[in-house]
Amino acid sequence: xxxxxxxxxxxTSRVVVPSDTNGSRFDNDNFSSExxxxxxxxxxxxxxxxxxxxxxxxxxxxxxxxxxxxxxIGAFTVQCAKCFKWRLIPxxxxxxxxxERIIQEPFVCKRAREWRPNVTCNDPEDISQDGSRLWAIxxxxxxxxxxxxxxxxxxxxxxxxxxxxxxxTSPTGRKLRSLVEIDRFLQENPEYVAQGVTLAQFSFQxxxxxxxxxxxxxxxx
DNA sequence: GCCACCGGTGGC
DNA sequence: GCCACCGGTGGC
Numbered sequence: 001x002x003x004x005x006x007x008x009x010x011x012t013s014r015v016v017v018p019s020d021t022n023g024s025r026f027d028n029d030n031f032s033s034e035x036x037x038x039x040x041x042x043x044x045x046x047x048x049x050x051x052x053x054x055x056x057x058x059x060x061x062x063x064x065x066x067x068x069x070x071x072x073i074g075a076f077t078v079q080c081a082k083c084f085k086w087r088l089i090p091x092x093x094x095x096x097x098x099x100e101r102i103i104q105e106p107f108v109c110k111r112a113r114e115w116r117p118n119v120t121c122n123d124p125e126d127i128s129q130d131g132s133r134l135w136a137i138x139x140x141x142x143x144x145x146x147x148x149x150x151x152x153x154x155x156x157x158x159x160x161x162x163x164x165x166x167x168x169t170s171p172t173g174r175k176l177r178s179l180v181e182i183d184r185f186l187q188e189n190p191e192y193v194a195q196g197v198t199l200a201q202f203s204f205q206x207x208x209x210x211x212x213x214x215x216x217x218x219x220x221x
Numbered sequence: 222g223c224c225a226c227c228g229g230t231g232g233c
Numbered sequence: 234g235c236c237a238c239c240g241g242t243g244g245c
Contacts (some may be wrong), residue, residue, distance in 0.1 A: 154226080159229060162236085175224085178238050204237070 020200040040099050040107075040138040041086075042207060044074045044155060067104055073136075073153055081106035085125035090115045093144075096151070102140045134214070136164065136207035146197045151194070153207065163215050177202060 070207045076095035077086045087109060089095040094115070098107055109121045129135070136155060142145050148171035155164045168176045170192075176182050186193050209215060 023229070160226095165226080180238070206236090 005207045039059045040076075040078050040095075040102060040140065041210075042073045042076050042095075042136045042138055042153065044134045073155070074133075075127075078102075078107045080109045080121060082108050083121035085109065085121065085123075086127050086129075087112045087119075088126040096142070099138060099142055100144050101139065135210040136209060139203070139205040140209040142203045142205060143201045146192070146195070146201050149197075151202075159216050161216055162206075163209050166206055168202060178187055 076089040076092060078089055078095070078098055079086055087107070089098065098105075098111075109119055109123070112119045119149055134155065136153075141150075145168060150169045151166065152169065153164055153166055156162055165177070168182065170176065170185065170189075174185065179199060179202060183199060186199070188199060
């Protein structure tokens with residue numbers, strides 16, 4: 001019944017998930033063979049912000065991350081490898097720091113004490129997998145961007161041919177869309193190379209949508 | 222005129 | 234078949 005999703009005015013844009021359908025599928029059904037602890041997610045809070053009020057930290061996000069940096073991504077959250085609860089990460093920088101070594105150092109609630117002194121696996125999760133938001137599963141172990149550079153993820157609208165785009169903004173404000181462009185930029189601006197910036201510090205891997213039908217299937221002829 | 226966004230495709 | 238890359242363009 002869900003296979004025939006009609007795009008309905010995708011004009012509404014944004015990346016709000018239609019909700020319902022299957023909220024239970026992700027519970028603990030089984031993140032299955034895949035090691036859930038490796039998965040990191042960014043989500044768009046657009047649809048609901050109830051939980052936001054209950055969390056003191058989310059305030060900082062609201063003014064900081066959401067506003068100024070990326071309208072597409074509302075917040076960053078990581079799943080505890082032990083209890084499987086989702087913990088909000090207070091800053092993008094911290095998120096990127098965790099993501100960079102998520103495989104070698106799986107995230108656990110205890111680590112959230114860096115910004116939430118007494119949190120444990122017994123505390124309720126910061127955010128739940130209800131269908132009210134768009135969840136994007138990020139790729140693990142992506143290098144942190146060089147100092148002064150910013151890596152941005154833009155989630156595309158539902159029904160498109162692609163889920164998201166990644167681009168980097170240089171310290172000078174230049175937006176770069178591919179490794180080819182990065183490489184060219186570095187050649188034209190050797191001072192960054194002198195600072196130690198290398199191509200290996202960049203990745204254009206995009207996250208995957210939790211809902212597979214978010215992206216339009218191939219046209220098929 | 223610029224740029225954020227989306228679609229198309231060539232190469233793997 | 235997937236995805237890295239880039240061209241085109243509509244909205245500001």
